[in-house]
Amino acid sequence: MKLRGLSLFVALSLAAGQAAAVEFTQAELARATALQKKLVTLDSHLDTPANFERADFDILAAHPDNKLSQVDYPRMVAGALDGGFWAVYTGQTDRSAKAHLEDRDDGLQRLSVIHQLLAAHPDKFEEATTPADAARIKGEGKRIVYISMENASPLVADPSLLSFYYKQGLRLMSTAHFLNNEFADSATDPKGPEWHGLSPAGKQLVQDAQKLGIVIDQSHASDEVFDQLIAMSPVPILLSHSGARAVHDHPRNIDDARLKVLAKHGGVIQMNSYSGYLIDNGASAERKTAEGALMGKYGDWEHMKVADGAQLTADLKALDAKYPVKHATLDDFLEHLEHTLKLIGPEHVGIGMDWDGGGGVEGMEDVSDLPKITAWLLRKGYTEKQIAGIWGGNVLRVMQQAQDWAAKQPK
Template sequence: MRCEAQPKAGRAMVAVLAAAALAGCATGVESETGVARAGEVHRELLVLDTHLDTAINFGREGWDFSQAHDVSGEIAQVDLGRMAAGNLDGGFFVIFTEQGPLTAEGYRSALDHARERSDTIDRELAKHPAMVGLARSAAEAEALIAQDKLIAFKSIENSYPIGEDISLLREFYDAGVRMAGPVHGGTNQLGDSATDDAKWNGLSPLGRQWVREMNRLGMIIDASHASDAVLDQMLELSEAPIILSHSSPRWAYDHPRNIDDDRIRRIAAKGGAVCMSSIFMSELDLSGERGELFDQYDRIAQMTPAQQRELSRKWRALDATQPMWDVSFDRYMEALLHLIDVAGVDHVCFGTDWDGGGGIEGLMDVTDLPDVTARLIEAGYSQESIGKMTGGNVLRIMRAVEAARTR
């Protein structure tokens, strides 16, 4: 944890947790250093993350979302205490559904899962009303900040659960979802995945309807995980800007999950943004025990506290001997600076993929976020420019999507 990561003024509930998480930090002479100055800048920024898989931890027996857990012995990377410590003001909590068979039974099972995950997010937020609130618009997010609360948006990763019934998007909109992507790791009824064989050469006919309904409802279209052809077609069809909620530049690593410079520019030209991730800047290592633990993590909410601790212990032990990603913090920053150079500061955001496989040495949980701000300052970016990337661009795109809905 970083000593410069202090809570924003006024957040009394989370400030206590942040202070406990940062106990022992040096004071005095450090306040005159560049590190401390970067911390001051970071505290003044609106900081959002567009892809938080943290809901996988909601409902764990004995696990308290409001506390600041120590990442050295805990698999989760996000909680309200550490959000305060890292000055992460909020983000999009993900309703994730694994890709299954394209059958009536598969759709029913996926829909049940997605509804339950959405309800799980609501139940967890309801436990901490003084600390965090659900936002359904840019204005509601700003109102929560004014109330000294953290922000929770909801998003859908993989629209497979709606099956062949586009009207189900309205159900999730009414439940507070404001962003969704059509696919995940597998091609489905809506379009082709970046990491699967192409069936539709882009969007399916139903996928084109999905784009129109997303625009009509005022939901942000998320192109992460979609094939290049799907992205190209969504850029043509959508009347509102598009986001890639957790993607890395292909310049850093040639992988189909990443985005090439030409498409970065085209997303920017349409008013959208690419949210920098920490994944797929190297090959993913899920061999041996790491892969076994990754599969177990999906069921952590059904484990006993002792089983959860053992999973966390093994996971963190492997970080030292078999990290999932062979990427340094310096390399992450090189990729981020490249993305900024190509897209421009008005079209960059952050979606680290916390609790979904993200995190590298030096950026292992949300308390490390001030270090990114420090590096951006070192690179010569102003507080205004950094603020656009950490949160301003997300709210701008949300407003543009809301305006397109009105039209």
Template sequence: MTGHSAQLRTAHEGAAIVERVLTAMPVIDGHNDLPTALRARAGYRVDGLDRHRPELHTDIPRLRAGRVGGQFWSVYVPSNLPEPEAVVATLEQIDAVYRLAAAYPDTFAVACTAAEVERVIRGGRIASLIGVEGGHSLAGSLGVLRSYARLGVRYVTLTHNDNTAWADSATDEPSVGGLSDAGRAIVAELNRLGILVDLSHVAASTQRDALAVATAPVIFSHSSTRAINDHPRNVGDDELRLLKVNGGVLQLTFVPAFISAEVAAWTAEAGAERQRLGLPAVPWTWPRAPRPGESGADLAAEQAAAARAVPVEEGFARWLAANPRPEVSLAQVADHVEHARELVGVAHLGLGGDYDGVDWLPAELADVSGYPRLLGELAGRGWNSAELEALTGRNILRVLRDAEDVAEAPLWPALG
């Protein structure tokens, strides 16, 4: 147990604390890829989410079980798409968020400001915020960025897995050495508009450059800590200290390869084996959207048939049988949360699960119903109610307010 903690609590005591916390401050999660999953698995149909959907990590019953009160929906498109095509696909993703909210008005409401998020939560609904995952979706255009702002986008991740012309990614070869002058101008415009700068996915050099010029708090929407697992998608201690000075928030994620060095090594070995067998590194391609006049149901049926037609990769299946995937425990996830807390304090922490953005997650956090279990683990380690409320939502609400205060020309839509 770390030095900040009070005495260990029983499971019953921890459960009582978690219930009080989630009643006072439900989870506001930083990153969920449901819009992409709906494109890939349902032809962008949003019907049926009011019942259990085992092929997804996310549905309304499990969001309610997980006590989610606010969700940043990621409007992800691949960073290897041509940028004009990425803009079109991003708009389709944003449309999916609005259709989701329209289909379930008693459950979801699109929100842009901290005050709107709080109002939606008080009304018993889930505040739906929008995050653009990757600067390639801007196509180098501040006009595109301002258009996203008018549609309610509340953060932009500066890169995804590939560099942009103006920012280096954590998982690509260095190109501009962090942020270029154009990248600094984009950060300045994000601050001017009140849109959060998201530094998940970006290189440490880009993180430092953005933190040096940002005039509002930044976020990491779904990253964990390099001190616990030295993965390029995680955040180093030096950068976390800069984040504290900036006033921003690290929204810790549950992605197994980011949590566990053992899983990261296994993932690298699996990738090497796929390469040896001549298989694609990732057995997934960006699915098309429905064409005008085509029903989502027809496209979903086509997608399902295509998935069934993929031949079994027998050689890789044999490798998997001989090399079973390591599992990740709830305690390992909590260790990342605790390290960040010890380093920068509870005021700079949040949660960003990355549900429906990865194939699998730790067994006790396998879907969006799992947040109370993580909070129970932390309560058992001595976290009190105020600390847990800061983690679940109060910190990200403060960051939203601070960004709104800095903004010179907010373009948020008028929402009902």
């Protein structure tokens, strides 16, 4: 998910300072942090690579209270987050041939800056391509960088570029984003379904990816895409950052029936913390207009400086004072998590909070607060083994199945 267009305004309404209801003692948080340090902790959807293209972003510096940055090395350490899937995200535009070439270039550029990050900090970050890499890299005291793609539009111009992405480490890929594209229908395109699921090119792309051992990520695609992926996939699929529709009825969330199908098929849902999908914030028309004016002041999100993010945070707080809205809280996030855990069990649930892409709630504004999730899981009685699955074991199991299956296919 990216902070763009109307969705941007929804997402940006989360900066105020109301206290979340759920609270943890220092002892609970200390125990949770200690446990996370023992486990491999992965978030399956980090949009942080968008920041790698901002000239003033320094991943070794902490960026508290900055609307543009929720993940950096100091806060990963503070929140005991080992790493995750770092996304090659590109926006969707007009689907012209020219736009598809720009998407292609933007995707390759985003892929390159991830490798530049790895090259710049070889003592702190390391690329992972197999499930076994995660524990090894953690053991070496480094953070784990799996590479994913959110929105396959960079492959529309030439799907054969998938081979290059694979060679460069791509191991998780979704089909569409906010809008339909040449591969698949989005869950949120105002025009409704175009392909009623995957297009023929989309089915081919999924098959090609699975033959390479790339896990398919259903997040952002329509329910029909989900149904077709389940029907066609010889391996489990992932929802890298999604919520429960039974808790909040939004097309970006998944209904209980499909959650059960997902689990039965061996798949995993990673719980999202994107406010606009957790709750209805009840923003008034005036609020939306004022937010639009505020964002207009900052211009294109992708080209903002990190330094702008701190001011934007302050401006949004001022906006909240003038036009109050309901802010999703950690309780709201935990409600989605709890519902899903109870429905399909801890072997099929994980964490994918859309950090640096619109995620974060009151009470958990950045990754430094992640031990609250573990504290909550412990309080609810989940075992360390179950928590290990939620924090990474489950998504790595899906990856292992995808890679094992691919290894057996004729080349």
